[in-house]
Amino acid sequence: MSQITAAITAVGSYLPEHVLTNAMLEEMVDTNDEWITSRTGIKERRILKDPNLGTSYLAIKAAESLLQKKKLDPKEIDAVIVATATPDMMVASTAAYVASAIGATEAFSFDLQAACSGFLYGMSTAAAYIASGMYRKVLLIGADKMSSIIDYQDRATCIIFGDGAGAVLFEPNQDGVGYQDAYLRSDGVGRDFLRIEAGGSLLPTSQKTLDNKQHYVYQDGKTVFKFAVSNMADAAARIMERNALTNDTVHWLVPHQANNRIIEATAQRMGVPENKVMRNIERCGNTTSATLPLLLADYEDQLHTGDRLVFAAFGGGFTWGAIYLTWAYDTKNELK
Ligand code: UT7
Numbered sequence: 547m548s549q550i551t552a553a554i555t556a557v558g559s560y561l562p563e564h565v566l567t568n569a570m571l572e573e574m575v576d577t578n579d580e581w582i583t584s585r586t587g588i589k590e591r592r593i594l595k596d597p598n599l600g601t602s603y604l605a606i607k608a609a610e611s612l613l614q615k616k617k618l619d620p621k622e623i624d625a626v627i628v629a630t631a632t633p634d635m636m637v638a639s640t641a642a643y644v645a646s647a648i649g650a651t652e653a654f655s656f657d658l659q660a661a662c663s664g665f666l667y668g669m670s671t672a673a674a675y676i677a678s679g680m681y682r683k684v685l686l687i688g689a690d691k692m693s694s695i696i697d698y699q700d701r702a703t704c705i706i707f708g709d710g711a712g713a714v715l716f717e718p719n720q721d722g723v724g725y726q727d728a729y730l731r732s733d734g735v736g737r738d739f740l741r742i743e744a745g746g747s748l749l750p751t752s753q754k755t756l757d758n759k760q761h762y763v764y765q766d767g768k769t770v771f772k773f774a775v776s777n778m779a780d781a782a783a784r785i786m787e788r789n790a791l792t793n794d795t796v797h798w799l800v801p802h803q804a805n806n807r808i809i810e811a812t813a814q815r816m817g818v819p820e821n822k823v824m825r826n827i828e829r830c831g832n833t834t835s836a837t838l839p840l841l842l843a844d845y846e847d848q849l850h851t852g853d854r855l856v857f858a859a860f861g862g863g864f865t866w867g868a869i870y871l872t873w874a875y876d877t878k879n880e881l882k
Contacts, residue, residue: 552676552684553724553874556715558612559843560604561830562594566708575701582705587806591708591831593693600634604711605644605689608839612685612713613648620648623715624681626655627672629664629688629835631862632695633657636745644687653685661740662802662861664688664835665712666730669857669869672716673725679718687713688835695742697762706804707763708831712839719874723852726870729785736773736864739766774808774860779815781868782858786816789870793817795854797873798845802859803827803837812858834861849873 567590568579582588594604605628613620626648628641641655660667665688672684689711698704716725742763744755755761778801786796799818801809806827813823824841833840838857842849849855853873860866 549722550677550679550718550720551722551724551726552673552716553719554714554842554871555717555874556612556616556618557839557842557846558608558610558615558713559711559840560607560611561592561710561840562604564593564595565590566593568705571705574698575704577701577705585805586706587827588705588831589828592710594691594709600694601630601632601689601691602634602640602643602647604691604709605630605640605687605713606647608689608711608713609644609648609685609687612715616715618715620650621652623650623653623683623685625672625675625684626650626653627658627668627684627686628655629658629660629668629686630690631659631661631664631834632690632692650685660861660865661863662804662832662834662837663859663863663865663867664861665838666857666859666867666869667865669725669871670728670730676716676718677725682718684716685713686716687711688837688839690834690836692832692834695761695763697759700762702767703763703765706832708833710830710833710836710840712836712843714839714842723872723874726872727785727789728867728869729781729788730867731777731781732863732865734863736862739769740764740862771805771808773864774804774866775811777864777866778802778808778858778860779812781866782812782856783815785856785868785870791854791856791870793819796856797822797853798849798855799823800838800841800855800857802861803830803841804832804860808860816856846877850876
C-alpha cells in the first residue's frame, strides 16, 4: 500500500485595500523611504482600516477566495487551523468564528500561535493530521492584523509590519507528492527581544501598562536580525542536506518576508539564485503568519507538479524552521 502524503491542493489570499506607503510613514515618524528600502526592502504594506474588523475578517476573506477557486463545499472540511499572533480576542478561538463564518460546520478548529513561524508550524500540524489518515481536508489559514498591535509613533516597528491573510488546503496524496520533511525549533531566550509585554497572564492590562505602551510590539531589531539570519539559513541548509537537495534540484525558496537581507542570507547559504526566491515584501511588508501563504498565492501560476519548495521562517519566541514540500498541481491544468 502506498503511503499517504499531505499535499497542498488549493491556495487563497486576501489583502485589505488601504495602502500605507513609505512616503506616508515619512509624515508619521522620523524616517525616510531610502532608509526603509535599503534596510528592509519594503515599499508599502496593506492596512485593515476598519476599527470594527479583526483578524477573523482577513482569514474569512482568504478562506472564501480558496473555497471559490477550488469550488469546495465547506462542509467537507474536517479541521480549520488559524495561525495568528493577533487573534480577535484573548479568549474565544478566532478559528472557531472563522470556521462557522465560512460554513465549515462539520469541522473542529483552533488557533496556533508561533509568531512569524505560525504558518510553518501549522503546515506540519495539518500535514500530520492528513498523513495519519485521521482527516482528509484540513484548511490552514495564516492571518494577522498587525496594525492592531503596532505603535505608529515607533519608527523601529511601524515601518515593518502589514496586514493580510492566506489559506491553503491540505489533502491526502497517493503519489508521494506534498509534505516531505520539517526541521522545526524554538528557544525561549528570544522572548525578551521580540514581544508584547502586557495583556497576558504575566502582566495583565492595567492603567500602568497602557501608560507605558506595553500593549504594542517591542523589538530589539539588531538582536532579532542576528538570530534570524543564522537560524533561518541554518534550518534551510539542514533540510536540504537531510533530503539530499542541491541548489540545482530546489525549484523555489519560500522565505518568511521579514527583511530582504535575511532572505538574501538564506538564499545565499542554500546557493539558490535570485530567480528561485519568492518575494513580495516590497508590496506587503511583514504580515507575520500570512507571509508564506501570500507568497504561494502570488506565485501559484508559476508552480508545477513535482516542484521542490523549501519554506523557511523565523519569529518571536524565538521560533524557526524549514519545511520541504513538493507541489501537487499545475494551476493552468486545474483551470482548464
Ligand atoms: O518577523 C519576525 C522577526 N523579525 C525580524 O526578522 C526583524 C529583524 N530585524 C530587522 O529586520 C532589522 O533589525 C530592522 C529593519 C528592524 C532594523 O534595521 P537595522 O539595520 O538593524 O537598524 P538598527 O535597529 O540597528 O538601527 C540603525 C539606526 C539607528 O540609529 P543610530 O543609533 O545608528 O543613530 C536607529 O535609531 O537606524 C535608526 N532607525 C531608523 N532610521 C530611520 C531605526 N528605525 C529607523 C527608521 N528610519 N524607521
